[in-house]
Amino acid sequence: MLATAPPPMLPSVTALTRVLVRRNKVAMADPATSSTPAARDHLDALLESCGRGDRRAFGEVYDEVGSLVYGIALRVVRDPARAEEISQEAFLEVWRKATRYDRSRGSAKAWICTIAHRRAVDVVRSEQSRRDREAGVAMRESRVDHDSPEMVVEASMERSRVVEALAGLTDLQRQAIELAYYDGHTYREVADLLGAPLGTVKTRMRDGLARLASTLGGNHG
Amino acid sequence: MDDMRDLVGAYVLGALDPDERDQFEQYLAEHPEVLAEVEAFSESLPALVESVAVEPPHHLKTAVLAAIEGVDQEVDEPEAGAGGSSGEVISLDSRRRSWGPLIGSIAAVLILVVGVMAGTGLFGEDRIEQVLAASDARTIELVGEGLAATFTYSFDEQAGVFASDALPAVSTEQTYQLWLIDEVGPASAGIFTPSREGITSVLVTGEIAPGVLLGLTVEPEGGSEAPTGAVLLAEPIT
Numbered sequence: 001m002l003a004t005a006p007p008p009m010l011p012s013v014t015a016l017t018r019v020l021v022r023r024n025k026v027a028m029a030d031p032a033t034s035s036t037p038a039a040r041d042h043l044d045a046l047l048e049s050c051g052r053g054d055r056r057a058f059g060e061v062y063d064e065v066g067s068l069v070y071g072i073a074l075r076v077v078r079d080p081a082r083a084e085e086i087s088q089e090a091f092l093e094v095w096r097k098a099t100r101y102d103r104s105r106g107s108a109k110a111w112i113c114t115i116a117h118r119r120a121v122d123v124v125r126s127e128q129s130r131r132d133r134e135a136g137v138a139m140r141e142s143r144v145d146h147d148s149p150e151m152v153v154e155a156s157m158e159r160s161r162v163v164e165a166l167a168g169l170t171d172l173q174r175q176a177i178e179l180a181y182y183d184g185h186t187y188r189e190v191a192d193l194l195g196a197p198l199g200t201v202k203t204r205m206r207d208g209l210a211r212l213a214s215t216l217g218g219n220h221g
Numbered sequence: 222m223d224d225m226r227d228l229v230g231a232y233v234l235g236a237l238d239p240d241e242r243d244q245f246e247q248y249l250a251e252h253p254e255v256l257a258e259v260e261a262f263s264e265s266l267p268a269l270v271e272s273v274a275v276e277p278p279h280h281l282k283t284a285v286l287a288a289i290e291g292v293d294q295e296v297d298e299p300e301a302g303a304g305g306s307s308g309e310v311i312s313l314d315s316r317r318r319s320w321g322p323l324i325g326s327i328a329a330v331l332i333l334v335v336g337v338m339a340g341t342g343l344f345g346e347d348r349i350e351q352v353l354a355a356s357d358a359r360t361i362e363l364v365g366e367g368l369a370a371t372f373t374y375s376f377d378e379q380a381g382v383f384a385s386d387a388l389p390a391v392s393t394e395q396t397y398q399l400w401l402i403d404e405v406g407p408a409s410a411g412i413f414t415p416s417r418e419g420i421t422s423v424l425v426t427g428e429i430a431p432g433v434l435l436g437l438t439v440e441p442e443g444g445s446e447a448p449t450g451a452v453l454l455a456e457p458i459t
Binding site for chain 1: 227228229230231233234235236237238239260261262263264265266267268269270271272273274275276277278281282284285286288289290292293294295296455456457
């Protein structure tokens with residue numbers, strides 16, 4: 001009977017009180033410090049709470065990363081309605097898989113970004129393969145580097161930090177990363193678009209990421 | 222196999238097609254040193270995403286929070302044999318199906334509450350009626366393992382009505398107890414036992430304020446000073 005043997009996963013009141021106190025403290029702290037180690041711990045802990053079925057923690061996770069999930073979906077699919085659909089499904093996936101999140105293997109933010117990006121890319125690829133068949137070579141010119149006005153977002157410290165980090169890459173490294181990550185192309189398509197050998201593109205992606213990791217990683221904390 | 226290892230960058234950037242992605246993940250499972258590299262590279266992704274962050278429309282949060290109601294989480298176990306299906310998000314249609322009955326039962330509870338008010342009325346039905354009729358009355362849903370309830374409250378009336386038609390019976394040595402929990406701690410908001418049919422409507426008075434949690438526990442007969450049982454239901458007042 002439920003009354004005599006409560007399920008072990010349920011939170012205690014003490015734990016809930018602690019969450020409330022922490023949430024209020026966080027709300028009072030500077031909300032702009034999203035990249036600090038403390039903020040990382042906070043988001044990681046929230047995602048772990050989600051993994052224990054905590055729906056309130058999930059609402060907080062949404063508040064923290066909603067603009068990231070929606071932003072990357074919008075960047076990849078370039079359509080607000082589709083970006084919303086993708087965001088919703090990505091968050092549902094986050095909720096369902098939160099039980100598997102393991103902070104020793106990476107930050108919650110990276111974990112969530114990967115889920116959102118993968119969903120966006122899957123959508124755009126299934127459409128692109130259809131368009132490819134229809135449009136053939138015509139898309140080659142139209143693909144590279146076109147920012148539509150709605151993509152323009154407020155300048156932020158984070159953004160300039162990334163722009164700077166990207167500027168430290170070679171042209172080929174940067175283009176390979178942008179075409180793959182922001183435009184959702186496979187490395188084969190990237191090689192095709194850049195007129196570079198497959199092996200070169202693979203290497204540039206890896207080298208470029210290694211460089212980004214050291215530049216961006218060094219700035220944390 | 223160094224060919225595979227060269228795909229690390231493409232994998233992290235999501236630039237593999239699904240077949241290659243599967244192959245690479247298999248390779249990762251056998252090569253922890255490459256996995257470590259994937260994990261390190263992945264930490265750059267949030268920065269790439271921050272630079273294209275866009276505030277989503279407000280209604281998206283409501284949609285997302287509604288979407289997870291009634292959705293089961295995956296059981297945390299090794300991925301062995303999990304295949305593709307367990308990782309799939311269920312379709313919008315099946316989500317609606319799982320959400321639908323809950324809406325139905327909430328509506329049923331509200332009808333029952335009104336019925337109790339109009340009928341025999343065991344719980345101070347005048348006050349209950351006032352709360353339900355208040356112009357600022359709002360309702361939140363509380364959903365736990367195998368139980369669901371609603372809480373309709375009014376800041377103007379400084380009171381709320383906790384209602385459920387689905388609370389399991391407790392032994393005679395036990396009682397349900399409601400709590401209003403703020404950051405100082407929990408305060409009792411009343412004890413009750415459900416009727417034989419499991420129907421409950423309880424008037425709750427106390428600190429009805431945004432951010433305060435309404436919680437439900439089972440306690441020894443007569444109630445407790447502070448909660449001793451696990452929290453069966455909890456939801457913040459908004």
